[in-house]
Amino acid sequence: DQQVKQNSPSLSVQEGRISILNCDYTNSMFDYFLWYKKYPAEGPTFLISISSIKDKNEDGRFTVFLNKSAKHLSLHIVPSQPGDSAVYFCAASNTGISSGSARQLTFGSGTQLTVLP
Amino acid sequence: DAGVTQSPTHLIKTRGQHVTLRCSPISGHKSVSWYQQVLGQGPQFIFQYYEKEERGRGNFPDRFSARQFPNYSSELNVNALLLGDSALYLCASSLQVSSYNEQFFGPGTRLTVL
Numbered sequence: 001d002q003q004v005k006q007n008s009p010s011l012s013v014q015e016g017r018i019s020i021l022n023c024d025y026t027n028s029m030f031d032y033f034l035w036y037k038k039y040p041a042e043g044p045t046f047l048i049s050i051s052s053i054k055d056k057n058e059d060g061r062f063t064v065f066l067n068k069s070a071k072h073l074s075l076h077i078v079p080s081q082p083g084d085s086a087v088y089f090c091a092a093s094n095t096g097i098s099s100g101s102a103r104q105l106t107f108g109s110g111t112q113l114t115v116l117p
Numbered sequence: 118d119a120g121v122t123q124s125p126t127h128l129i130k131t132r133g134q135h136v137t138l139r140c141s142p143i144s145g146h147k148s149v150s151w152y153q154q155v156l157g158q159g160p161q162f163i164f165q166y167y168e169k170e171e172r173g174r175g176n177f178p179d180r181f182s183a184r185q186f187p188n189y190s191s192e193l194n195v196n197a198l199l200l201g202d203s204a205l206y207l208c209a210s211s212l213q214v215s216s217y218n219e220q221f222f223g224p225g226t227r228l229t230v231l
Contacts, residue, residue: 004159006159034219036222041224042224043121043207043209043222043223043224043225044160044207044222045222046219046220046221049219089159089160091159104150104162104165104173104175105150105152105160105162105220106162107152107159107160107161108159109157109158109159110158110159
């Protein structure tokens, strides 16, 4: 049962345009959401995060929007650059069941973003 | 500052064998997590360790085990390897176990089981 879903395996965008990557989740206990970027032969790199008490977080060209009622989040990249071409993973986490327990990350399956020059 | 390091980079084993993967966290990070990434899927949580204690376990069989050492480095052990264990194994470190700090990932170990 996939608790975090990225329904678009791939996305192509022209350089300078906006890239919008989408993510849906089913577990209402998730209270923190993150986006990671992954290049081939490298581990995922943290991009941006958002707490469930917010609906928007912005960091430079990257903005994450959270719609709790729809259990949906999206990552906007403006303007898109060729160096942004990578696999983007959406991840969600919730506090462990007891104090001091792990804050586990549950990942989506990823979206391959290709920014065309 | 060095990032998370993992060894070996690549590994080929046969069914039934045992494998040990190693991870060194970022200096100062006390929590280490292990993830399995099968081709075409996102990373799946296996274990998290903090201060040498297991603090979380994902839905993996007992063939998977791990430990953390006093210097906060960690080993992931997999016994009786199956073809389905072929994957990229990622290690991630973070400052604490239950904070909102993001996890920093290593480049991974590519395990192929023949």
